Amino acid sequence: MSTDYDLVVVGAGWFGLAAAKVYLELHPIENILVLESSGTCGGTWAENRIYPGLKSNNLHGTYEYPDFPMDPEVYRVRPGEHIPGDVLHRRSRFHTRVDSVEPAPNDTWKLQISSPDSNEPITTGKLILATGLTSTPNFPQFPGVEKFQGPYFHAKDFARYSETVKTADNVVVIGGAKSAYDVAYTYADSGVQVDLIIRPDGHGPVWISNPYVDFGLRLEKLLLVRFLTCFSPCPFGDTAGLGAFRNWLHGTRIGRWLVDKFWVTLGNGVIAANGYASHPEIKKLQPWNSPFWTGTNLSIYNYPHNFNDLVKQGKTRVHIANVDHLTEHEVHLSTGDILKADVVVCATGWDKKPPSYFDYPGANIGLPQSTEEQTCLIAAADNEILTRFPRLRDQPQLGSAVAPDTSGDPHRLYRFIVPPNFVQTRNLAFAGALSAICTAIVANSQALWISAFFDGKLDRLASTDEEITREVLLHTQWGKWRYPCGYGAIAPDMPFDALPYVDLLHKDLGLRVKRKANWFWELFEWYGPEDFGGLVDEWVGKHPVKEA
Incomplete structure (x- = not known):
């Protein structure tokens, strides 16, 4: 087995596979390796995460690589249907974990790995970390968990414990996001009594809608209509030439009034459609803040039966409470309620911090400036953001009147891809270190950007440390102000801003940024994977690859 590579990609999910595919297209004779700690590729959709009944939120046609459309005959899914989980899994055998990364001579990298076949270090000229944001679960260990007598696991491992759907009588699910709803639905629809716990000091219940909203429009497509993306304040939103309109919307009182009306109308439509006011238990699932502030944890109903009916019927009981402690067969809440539990499932999200591979002396994948300098630069970035987008000053209250946390340090990457210290060396990139609705489109574009960046063939790239730092801080601080009800304080979160990012x-x-036939379709027709097919060939046509 070779231990020297031109490129190593760590992670075989949507972003890792796209990055490897595009780089290999442009460098067909180079030695490339993809490492995956799991036994299969697919990331979120790896085989060991698929449980019976799991489906994507996306309908057919929006969750596919631009150059690899999902043929209905091959993949057993029709237009208008949610994609089954097992269809989104691609088979592979890796079982190789990266333990650490450190620099090697000539701007290369040495990776210490753990594998059934070999633990010998490997070296690579270039490195893409595509481990994404859903690799390390946020798995709370409540007091008394060691006494609990039943299965206690994170939703990531639901497939491993899927037999409990048949064996359990009472299940407690902790969380208010879509993964919690998925787990609760699977149990309750099988006749298991479910108690769903949503903590009062968190972000509250997820914004969730039917796939189709008013006038038969698909919600996931509306997020990729260029005109509608203008209603989200975004510092890189003027790339397609709508800067004047965006500035008017977010920089004037009349414009901000229209923006507020847009988001209120959107939220009220979802609230009415879900019938939160129709039943006191359903009311507990109504989101606590405007959809304006939410991130990509917004979601779509993809269940055969109505989830809210299970709540009305008492098959899923909703509690707004914290877990105080666990005993042998019970979960004790801060409200004093005691719940019977054969199983406890923590649908409590993910640790979205940067990977800890870089643990060598002098390692710095953040900003190069001192802490004092960064403090001043962050203040300047915040001032620029809030001056340009005054609406963001009026931050929402989260949970029990807990203000959003705008302290801390999110992952600081240029274009959400490259650590500032490595823009010049061009040997390190992160793929998928963000959360976006149109995963396949963003993965495809990031993959091409990374390959061109490694080759020094980008048409536009910040040329000074000052310019790099300013853009990194402007974009990452914006995320903290823009999506306090999502992941913005930790990682890029862009449900309404993915098209401007692309x-x-x-x-x-x-x-080409504008890829539609005329100005009308450019503004009002949704962008889908088909609009970005042949992107690599288009780029090669403008940047010919030299023959070896």
Whole structure:
């Protein structure tokens, strides 16, 4: 087995596979390796995460690589249907974990790995970390958990414990996001009594809608209509030439009034459709803040039966409370309620912090400036953001009147891809270190951007440390102010801003940003994977690859 590579990709999910595919297309004779700690590829959709009945939130046609459309005959899914979980899994055998990364001579990297076959270190000229944001679960250990007599696991491992759907009588699910709803539905629909616990000091219940909203429009498509993306304040939103309109919307009182009306109308439509006011138990599931502030934890109903009916019927009981402690067969809440539990499932999200691979002396995948300098630069970035987007000053209250945390340090990456210290060395990139609704589109564009960046062939790239730092801080601080009810304080979270982000990458690549037939369709027709097919060939046509 070779131990020297031109490129190593760590992670075989959506972003890792796209990055490897595009790089290999442009460097067909280079030695490339993909490492995956799991036994299969697929990331979130790896085989060991698929449990019976799991489906994507996306309907057919929006969750596929631009150059690999999902043929209905091959993948057993029709237009208008949610994609089964097992269809989103691709088989592979890796079982190789990266333990640490450290620099090697000539701007290369040495990776210490653990594998059934070999633990010998490998070296690579370039490294792409595509472990994403859903690799390390946020798994709370409540007082008394060691006394609990039943299965206690994170929702990531639900597939391993899927037999409990048949054996358990009472299940407690902790969490208010879509994964908690998925687990609760699977149990309750099988006749298991479910208690769903949503903590009062968190972000509250998820915004969730039917796939189709008013006038038969698909919600996931509306998020990729260029005109509608203008209603989200975004510092890189003017790449497609709508800067004047965006500035008017977010910089004037009349514009902000229209923006507020847009979000109120959107939220009221979902609230009415879900019938939160129709039943006191359903009311507990109504989101606590405007959809304006939410991130990509918004979701879509994809169940055969109505989830809210299970709540009305008492098959799923909702508690707004904290877990105080566990005993042998019970969960004790802060309200004093005691719940019977054969199983406890923590659908409590993910640890979205940067990976800890870089543990060598002098390692710095953040900003190069001192802490004192960064404090001043962050204040300047905050001032620029809040001056340009005054609406963001009026931050929401979270949970029990807990203000959103705007302290801390999110992952600081140029274009949400490259650590500032490595823009010049061009040997390190992160793929998928963000959360977006249109995963496949963003993965495809990031993959091409990374390959062009490694080759020094981007048409546009910040040239000074000051310019790099300013853009990194502007974009990452914006995330903290824009999506306090999502992941914005930790990682890029862009449910309504993915299309402008793709525009930004394509502008760097020298590719067409406006890809529709005319101005009307450019503004009002949704962007889907089919609009980005042949992107690599288009780029090669403008940047010919030299023959070896």
